[in-house]
Amino acid sequence: MKKIEKIEILRHSTAHVLAAAVLGMFPEAKFGMGPAVENGFYYDFDLPRTLIPEDLEILENKMKEIIKANIKFEQADASIEEAENDFKELGQSYKVELIRDLKEEGHKKVCIYRAGIFVDLCSGPHLDYTGEIPADAFKLTRISGAYWKSDEKNKQLQRIYGVAFESKKDLDEYLRSMEDAKERDHRKIGKELKLFHIDENVGKGLPLWMPKGAAIRQVLQRFIEDEETKRGYLRTYTPVIGNVKLYKISGHWDHYKNDMYPPIKIDDEEYILRPMTCPHQFMIYKAEQHSYRELPLRYAELAEMYRKEKSGELSGLMRVMGFTLNDAHIFCTPEQLEKEFLDVLDLIQFSLKALGINKEVSFRASLRDKEKSKYLNNDKLWDESEKILTDILDKAGIKYEVGVGEAAFYGPKADIQIKNVLGKEETIITMQIDLNSAERFDLFYIDQSGKKQRPVIIHRSAIGCIERTMAFLIEHYAGAFPVWLSSVQVIIIPVSEKFNEYGEKIFEELKNKDIRAEIDKSSESLGKRIREAEKQKIPYILVVGEKEEKAESVAVRMRENKKQEVMKIKEFIEKIEKEIKEKI
RNA sequence: GCCGAGGUAGCUCAAUGGCAGAGCAACGGUUUUGUAAACCGUAGGUUGGAGGUUCAACUCCUCUCCUCGGCUCCA
Numbered sequence: 001m002k003k004i005e006k007i008e009i010l011r012h013s014t015a016h017v018l019a020a021a022v023l024g025m026f027p028e029a030k031f032g033m034g035p036a037v038e039n040g041f042y043y044d045f046d047l048p049r050t051l052i053p054e055d056l057e058i059l060e061n062k063m064k065e066i067i068k069a070n071i072k073f074e075q076a077d078a079s080i081e082e083a084e085n086d087f088k089e090l091g092q093s094y095k096v097e098l099i100r101d102l103k104e105e106g107h108k109k110v111c112i113y114r115a116g117i118f119v120d121l122c123s124g125p126h127l128d129y130t131g132e133i134p135a136d137a138f139k140l141t142r143i144s145g146a147y148w149k150s151d152e153k154n155k156q157l158q159r160i161y162g163v164a165f166e167s168k169k170d171l172d173e174y175l176r177s178m179e180d181a182k183e184r185d186h187r188k189i190g191k192e193l194k195l196f197h198i199d200e201n202v203g204k205g206l207p208l209w210m211p212k213g214a215a216i217r218q219v220l221q222r223f224i225e226d227e228e229t230k231r232g233y234l235r236t237y238t239p240v241i242g243n244v245k246l247y248k249i250s251g252h253w254d255h256y257k258n259d260m261y262p263p264i265k266i267d268d269e270e271y272i273l274r275p276m277t278c279p280h281q282f283m284i285y286k287a288e289q290h291s292y293r294e295l296p297l298r299y300a301e302l303a304e305m306y307r308k309e310k311s312g313e314l315s316g317l318m319r320v321m322g323f324t325l326n327d328a329h330i331f332c333t334p335e336q337l338e339k340e341f342l343d344v345l346d347l348i349q350f351s352l353k354a355l356g357i358n359k360e361v362s363f364r365a366s367l368r369d370k371e372k373s374k375y376l377n378n379d380k381l382w383d384e385s386e387k388i389l390t391d392i393l394d395k396a397g398i399k400y401e402v403g404v405g406e407a408a409f410y411g412p413k414a415d416i417q418i419k420n421v422l423g424k425e426e427t428i429i430t431m432q433i434d435l436n437s438a439e440r441f442d443l444f445y446i447d448q449s450g451k452k453q454r455p456v457i458i459h460r461s462a463i464g465c466i467e468r469t470m471a472f473l474i475e476h477y478a479g480a481f482p483v484w485l486s487s488v489q490v491i492i493i494p495v496s497e498k499f500n501e502y503g504e505k506i507f508e509e510l511k512n513k514d515i516r517a518e519i520d521k522s523s524e525s526l527g528k529r530i531r532e533a534e535k536q537k538i539p540y541i542l543v544v545g546e547k548e549e550k551a552e553s554v555a556v557r558m559r560e561n562k563k564q565e566v567m568k569i570k571e572f573i574e575k576i577e578k579e580i581k582e583k584i
Numbered sequence: 585g586c587c588g589a590g591g592u593a594g595c596u597c598a599a600u601g602g603c604a605g606a607g608c609a610a611c612g613g614u615u616u617u618g619u620a621a622a623c624c625g626u627a628g629g630u631u632g633g634a635g636g637u638u639c640a641a642c643u644c645c646u647c648u649c650c651u652c653g654g655c656u657c658c659a
Binding site: 050053142143147156157158159161191204307312314315319320426429464465468495497530534541543557562564 | 587
């Protein structure tokens with residue numbers, strides 16, 4: 001049995017107290033589910049009216065009263081039939097549904113918890129008394145809609161989220177960390193550092209990369225393209241639009257029709273903005289006949305693509321409708337699959353390390369669930385590819401969670417997950433084994449004996465989609481990028497206009513060394529210009545005046561510790577070039 | 585898409601039915617600076633858009649677009 005942490009018991013008990021408070025406020029309330037979650041709990045309710053933010057305060061006070069009253073959590077077992085009747089009498093239709101589900105699963109008994117007026121179907125465990133909940137260490141945080149049983153087709157209930165801790169100190173610490181997190185939000189920093197802009201006249205979910213952001217993007221792109229080339233990838237360029245028939249063959253049309261921009265009709269043909277690169281690259285593979293001697297073939301592309309997300313799902317650079325994926329497809333023989341997959345893993349780990357986020361990620365094996373209509377139907381191939389995928393991950397010694405039902409429709413995935421600054425998990429990178437597409441597109445190679453064989457295809461990314469990865473990088477570094485990624489690596493500030501010429505000289509020298517530099521010759525005070533440069537999180541500020549000019553030196557102010565160090569120009573260039581090369 | 589909260593100058597925010605404002609940024613000038621904000625001035629708005637109520641609308645109502653928090657979905 002899963003070990004239940006003490007804090008989880010506290011949180012879940014607090015959820016019950018919330019439910020009791022809601023029942024006090026709305027006697028006709030119907031209850032959904034109310035589990036403990038990270039940092040707190042939630043409870044879903046079907047209520048006679050919509051909750052407003054002010055209700056949270058009222059409910060919090062009611063909860064405090066219940067805690068003060070120190071009511072006992074009474075636990076009792078009941079037969080399924082008994083429980084069903086009891087909850088039916090209470091009008092708790094959602095609980096009745098849950099009981100029936102348990103019945104179908106073969107349960108004979110259910111567990112009931114009672115605290116004062118509130119009775120709940122619940123496997124527990126709970127605290128003994130409501131008074132054990134520290135009344136000053138919880139807080140109701142937000143109200144949201146949530147579909148019953150997480151199904152869009154079901155009624156939307158009202159969910160109240162709360163956070164709960166063992167002490168007020170822990171709660172305060174959590175709230176403070178949330179405030180800090182908001183300061184790292186990539187949307188806020190993106191605006192402050194002028195990295196990107198989303199303009200409603202261009203369209204929702206269609207970010208514009210401003211020069212500063214574009215500079216970082218270019219570094220990222222060059223980094224991964226060069227690395228891929230070193231590792232034997234071949235580069236392709238394919239259009240962002242394609243004939244819809246391409247996607248009918250791939251199966252994307254059937255599975256994703258509603259998630260694509262609608263077709264554009266030209267003459268008698270229909271074209272769509274591509275949601276994936278796969279079929280385009282498949283056509284490149286198919287454009288010539290391949291021998292087993294050529295394999296593996298690795299086609300890489302920084303591929304722009306478009307997916308019609310539901311409007312409520314969009315968020316800064318994290319979730320967009322137009323994005324650029326560092327994409328690749330590897331065509332190989334079944335014998336080569338394992339090595340290729342391990343090489344992909346190695347490339348990914350190399351890249352994550354270079355970006356400085358290798359410690360932030362976790363792995364997930366995304367497999368198929370029971371609902372087979374969601375996937376291309378070939379049980380044998382599915383079982384095979386899922387086994388290959390998990391075997392390879394095991395072999396690579398990677399710890400992973402299993403994500404049931406998270407597979408792509410054409411094959412299982414190994415996903416790399418990362419949490420954003422507010423704790424929400426997203427997939428940053430994915431690699432997939434595809435035993436289906438070769439058949440659908442009639443892709444083949446000629447084997448040693450002159451026979452046609454189906455290649456295995458690995459779909460993979462190494463640094464993920466540029467937009468999302470950028471979002472994580474912004475949040476990870478809070479805008480203070482390492483030197484190699486910084487949009488402006490150095491800013492030169494002449495003490496007064498008398499030294500502009502000397503500043504220009506250094507500026508030219510840095511530019512010639514491909515160092516991204518700026519010079520601030522504005523007539524603002526020195527202090528003001530330094531302040532602005534600090535706010536822009538520029539790694540190195542070079543202040544130059546009379547002393548420096550005479551000595552052919554620069555006074556280097558470092559972002560990390562705000563310390564200053566005077567060094568020769570040559571010395572500084574060597575230092576920064578080394579840092580850029582070593583990506584520190 | 586759904587539930588909820590929002591949208592006021594480039595940015596951050598004020599103005600609860602009665603003359604749309606501040607700070608920063610921008611621009612012009614003075615200052616020529618030694619490590620996180622010099623000084624003076626100027627300009628900047630159909631209050632997201634459309635309609636309605638009213639003598640009068642940033643403010644109230646309806647629709648719509650966009651943003652944010654969740655849900656669903658997802659790279």
